[in-house]
Amino acid sequence: MGDLSRYVILRDRNANLRKRAAGEVRGEVAGLSGVLTEGAIPRLGGGAAAMLPPGPELDSADLTANEAKDALRQNDVVGVVRAIPTALIAPKDTPADAAATDTWGIKAVRADVSPFTGAGVKVAVLDTGIDAAHPAFAGVTLVQADYTGEGDGDGNGHGTHCAGTIFGRDVDGQRIGIARGVTEAFIGKVLNARGSGTSEMMFSALKRASEENVQVISMSLGFDFPGLVKYLIEQEDYPADLATWIALEGFRTNLSMFNALMNMIRQQAVFDGGTVIVAASGNESHREMNPNYEVGASVPAVAEGCIAVGAFQQGADGLKIADFSNTNPDIAAPGVGVLSAKVGGGLRTLSGTSMACPHVAGLAALWWEAARSGVLPANANTVSMRMLSSAVVAGIAPGVHVADRGQGLAQAPLAPIG
Structure with missing residues (x-):
């Protein structure tokens, strides 16, 4: 802490x-x-x-x-x-029947048939860093900033995997990236090798990302409320009830701070077009134990102006919401059995709303390019609204509730916005 x-x-x-x-x-x-x-x-x-x-x-x-x-x-x-602790939205175990040999999510969101590549769009990934030497990032100008004290790089692998899904180049003939035309990215290392950080790190990286004039920010992390309670009890000897109240106050005030910072950044949109902020909804639900064991989308995903992303998985009768995916997202994307870049080279499969989030971040880059190619104002509001309104429910299994999948399955643009 x-x-x-x-x-x-x-x-x-x-x-x-x-x-x-x-x-x-x-x-x-x-x-x-x-x-x-x-x-x-x-x-x-x-x-x-x-x-x-x-x-x-x-x-x-x-x-x-x-x-x-x-x-x-x-x-x-x-x-x-x-400052309070933040934590990686840790990947979940991938079911044996969902182990991927290809990137099924790219087809599911229509990125394979979109004429757009994200060319000219700058993105930011706030995560555990990146393996800049991985072939998936060849030709991409990476501006790295470490807020953890560990130095550049990725000792966890989560950030590398997420970045690969957003803008990774093909690896050994296998496509992994949604927006392969992105050539500039800001990598804010706000989580260490253990997947831990602080809100101070996150706020600093958000400010820097705004200064870098990025159009899309991807975040697969959350405020660690349980971790703060545990720290106060075990390390500071606080009574459990007092520890809970202090943690709740920290959670509430940091959410207010996040909203205030995002509001300041949004007000700059009149000058630079603004930024689309995409965040994972969280993996705390346990529908495999009981269908009612659902947790609402976490912070910062539920913060004002963020697009919260839930996770789909493939099923016999169509896409279904992953058991772990938190409820009340704005939109959903493939999040189980996602194949992307592995630290040190090669590919690996991970599952979680952390894997769904970069699908939508990559799509946001495509929608930015589509907006710039059309007649409507190319700004964050246009991109967000068109991306959300283009989501589809076709192909989703019967019985998936709107509160679990939001607008539906995110989709890539097929034509300029106009």
Whole structure:
């Protein structure tokens, strides 16, 4: 877990500038000649202060509870939260009859017949890192940033597998990637070799991804609420009820911080088109034990502005929702028996909503290219709405509830958006 005194501070570097701009606008209205001296803003008219988008900045510091409260009083501070643990959405065992020898998911989502490749689209993968030397990533410019202290690379393998599904090139003649035309990717290593990280790492990587001007972000991780409770009880000797309340507060405040950061990033969309954020819904359900043992989609998948992805598996009468897949996703994609890149070379099969998420992230790259080829505005809202509305229910087994599969099976675009 780390130090409980570690806090993350979200600031808006443009907050004070907007206030000064608004003041000078009022001066103009009164007959004065107010012009911002910073040089970045032209002479302002009546509502020109709104021209300045939020400028997210993140700081981290060891604070007492009172110091954290004091920080919130600063004019440019949007939020102050205690860093909490994050964890890999760990893959599930693949049933013997689902072991893949080909990438069935590529056909299921129609990527094999789409005229789009994701060319010109930049993506981000926030995970355990990447094996940059793997042949699947030949020709892709990878900007890596390590937030774990381990250094670049992938000591777990999860991030490499997910990246392979998004934009991996063919390996020994086997197609694994949805968007093989992507040539630029930001790799934020926010989980270590054990699959552990903190919300501080995740927030920092999200901010950096925004600065890298990516159009798609893929995240197969979640806030580790059970892990925090366990840490507080076993390592800090907190009573179980107090540990649970503290963990709940941390969970709630970090979700609010995530939403605040995403809102700031979304407000920049008027300038750069925005970013589609895709997240795995989680693997905590246990329908194999009891059909009612379902858990709702986890954080950050349920956060405002994220596309939560559930996992399908193949069945005798059509696609069915995987037993482990959390309920209430926005959309679903192949997540059982997914073949993709393996650290050190070659391929391996994994299962989980972590494997469904990169299918949709790759599709988002295709939809971005389709949007740029059409007549509608090429922005994150257009891409998200068209991708969600194009999902199909054909081929899904009878009895699969809408709450488990969302809009349905994600699909690739077949023509420009227009």
